[in-house]
Amino acid sequence: MDSKYNPYEEILKTLERAAKKLGLEEDDYIQLQYPERELQVSVPVRMDDGSIKVFEGYRVQHSGARGPYKGGIRYHQNVDMDEIKALAVMMSLKCAVVDIPYGGGKGGVTVDATKLSAAELERLTRSFATRLYPIIGPHIDIPAPDVNTNGEVMAWFMDAYSTLSGHLTPGVVTGKPIQVGGSLGRREATGRSITLMTKEIAKKVGLELKGARVAVQGAGNVGGTAAKFLQKEGCKVVAISDVSGGIYSESGLDIEKIIDFLRTKRGRTLAEYDGSDFSRISNEELMSTEVDILIPAALENAITGEIAPNIRTKIVVEGANGPTNSEGDRILEEKGVIVVPDILANAGGVVVSYFEWIQNLQYLKWDEDEINEKLENLMVKAFNDVWNAAEKAGTSLRMGAYMVAVDRIATASKFRGMA
Numbered sequence: 001m002d003s004k005y006n007p008y009e010e011i012l013k014t015l016e017r018a019a020k021k022l023g024l025e026e027d028d029y030i031q032l033q034y035p036e037r038e039l040q041v042s043v044p045v046r047m048d049d050g051s052i053k054v055f056e057g058y059r060v061q062h063s064g065a066r067g068p069y070k071g072g073i074r075y076h077q078n079v080d081m082d083e084i085k086a087l088a089v090m091m092s093l094k095c096a097v098v099d100i101p102y103g104g105g106k107g108g109v110t111v112d113a114t115k116l117s118a119a120e121l122e123r124l125t126r127s128f129a130t131r132l133y134p135i136i137g138p139h140i141d142i143p144a145p146d147v148n149t150n151g152e153v154m155a156w157f158m159d160a161y162s163t164l165s166g167h168l169t170p171g172v173v174t175g176k177p178i179q180v181g182g183s184l185g186r187r188e189a190t191g192r193s194i195t196l197m198t199k200e201i202a203k204k205v206g207l208e209l210k211g212a213r214v215a216v217q218g219a220g221n222v223g224g225t226a227a228k229f230l231q232k233e234g235c236k237v238v239a240i241s242d243v244s245g246g247i248y249s250e251s252g253l254d255i256e257k258i259i260d261f262l263r264t265k266r267g268r269t270l271a272e273y274d275g276s277d278f279s280r281i282s283n284e285e286l287m288s289t290e291v292d293i294l295i296p297a298a299l300e301n302a303i304t305g306e307i308a309p310n311i312r313t314k315i316v317v318e319g320a321n322g323p324t325n326s327e328g329d330r331i332l333e334e335k336g337v338i339v340v341p342d343i344l345a346n347a348g349g350v351v352v353s354y355f356e357w358i359q360n361l362q363y364l365k366w367d368e369d370e371i372n373e374k375l376e377n378l379m380v381k382a383f384n385d386v387w388n389a390a391e392k393a394g395t396s397l398r399m400g401a402y403m404v405a406v407d408r409i410a411t412a413s414k415f416r417g418m419a
């Protein structure tokens with residue numbers, strides 16, 4: 001990791017550049033440079049051995065100009081306030097790019113979730129939900145899953161909130177299991193949007209997806225699902241990795257089998273996956289594999305000034321939030337690599353979260369085809385908005401996406417009389 005890398009400062013710089021390109025006055029966007037609310041909480045947990053441990057938790061509500069705050073909850077040992085603030089800004093921008101009526105927020109707990117038992121994870125989640133209770137709600141701030149949190153965690157979170165509010169409140173979080181108010185298509189939504197955006201950019205640059213070589217960093221919800229869908233589109237996924245390292249096959253990996261193996265047991269990694277039809281590679285080697293499409297779908301800051309010169313791909317589709325830092329971005333641009341930015345590419349998750357929330361608020365159930373069709377329409381429209389903005393301004397797709405988003409948020413603030 002670059003030594004002075006601060007994700008929050010980086011994102012604010014890009015936001016400011018977008019505002020200036022739009023010709024906005026400082027008064028029009030200055031509010032976006034400060035989160036509306038930052039909450040730090042202690043999260044006490046009774047461990048299985050009877051002792052009590054206290055973890056640090058955060059929730060940042062960045063902008064509520066366009067609607068209730070929306071954004072995931074992350075459990076990771078590196079979580080800190082700057083990371084959560086950056087991710088909260090990104091959520092405001094993401095919701096604006098795809099034009100859904102939400103602001104942006106994000107939360108997290110500094111914990112190595114892989115070291116907790118399922119019972120400890122549940123108690124941690126209930127404790128965190130209790131601490132956040134005063135500032136969240138279905139019309140206020142609606143969390144969702146992120147790194148190391150999933151539908152089960154969301155169900156515990158929703159149950160803790162519902163116990164405190166005295167009635168079942170499914171609309172307080174999204175990404176829940178189907179049986180407790182989750183939406184069909186939500187679990188796959190982020191991977192699906194990455195696939196949709198890959199198809200759109202491939203059309204624009206004339207890349208045939210059939211046989212296109214793909215490498216995916218991260219084999220979790222986002223990376224694993226994107227890899228599966230892209231293989232169904234005819235792509236050859238030659239490399240995939242997780243925290244334990246990666247695997248490579250020149251003729252293409254059996255992604256279906258690999259992902260099924262990883263998902264059958266919590267905490268399983270690729271290091272435990274056996275077989276003779278692949279070779280083992282490091283995450284660094286995966287990033288420098290010669291491919292047509294590279295999908296960083298693990299954590300932020302994966303493509304840095306050190307990694308970017310070695311990258312050999314035509315297209316990067318960002319599955320993770322903030323996988324490319326500004327130096328990495330500059331180098332990719334110089335090399336002529338097209339980057340479909342995170343706030344567009346991985347927005348499918350929040351879009352179907354929005355559909356889940358609508359269903360919860362109205363006690364409705366939509367079928368999966370309807371959800372996938374609505375997702376596709378919304379994503380393709382967002383892609384075209386971003387493409388056109390970038391083309392008009394003669395800039396990158398990332399800057400185009402920021403311009404679309406900043407314009408929408410600043411306009412909402414102006415109408416509301418906040419600016």
Ligand code: NAD
Binds near residue numbers: 147217221244298
């Ligand atoms: P996840 O926990 O399901 O998977 C994360 C994956 O990354 C795992 O395979 C893990 O082993 C791997 N990983 C972790 N550290 C790594 C490292 N140092 N090197 C290589 N691999 C590493 O999480 P997810 O939900 O798939 O989220 C991944 C990224 O996508 C995050 O940046 C998240 O913010 C973003 N995102 C998630 C969603 C969603 O709907 N889940 C939506 C939008 C964006």
